[in-house]
Amino acid sequence: MLWDSGAEVTVIDEAFAARHAHLLDPLGAADAGDARGASRRVELVRMAAVTIGGCSFPPSTAVVTPLAGMRRPGEPPLDVILGMPVLRRADWTLHLAEGWWGYPSASA
Numbered sequence: 731m732l733w734d735s736g737a738e739v740t741v742i743d744e745a746f747a748a749r750h751a752h753l754l755d756p757l758g759a760a761d762a763g764d765a766r767g768a769s770r771r772v773e774l775v776r777m778a779a780v781t782i783g784g785c786s787f788p789p790s791t792a793v794v795t796p797l798a799g800m801r802r803p804g805e806p807p808l809d810v811i812l813g814m815p816v817l818r819r820a821d822w823t824l825h826l827a828e829g830w831w832g833y834p835s836a837s838a
Contacts, residue, residue: 733822737813740777740790743797746809753778754794762793770795780816785833790815 757774772793
């Protein structure tokens with residue numbers, strides 16, 4: 731999973747979507763642009779509610795498109811790019827140098 735604070739929607743790899751079709755309700759198709767300005771036709775879906783690291787997020791709109799080309803050699807598959815509709819619903823704590831993430835404690 732990749733976090734992308736510049737993504738207006740969550741992006742789901744087509745192979746991952748096929749394996750988890752029961753979690754996605756089709757909404758139709760739309761033209762979408764990427765960070766390079768390229769445009770392509772994508773499938774819109776309603777993603778089921780999800781729990782990440784113990785925090786629950788409500789259903790949201792996502793797009794389905796191939797992500798295999800974004801994978802670097804030796805890296806695990808990129809299944810989901812988490813966009814702002816999900817990211818903005820939590821306070822995230824990231825420590826890039828130590829390689830961990832989480833949520834601030836209630837006592838902080």
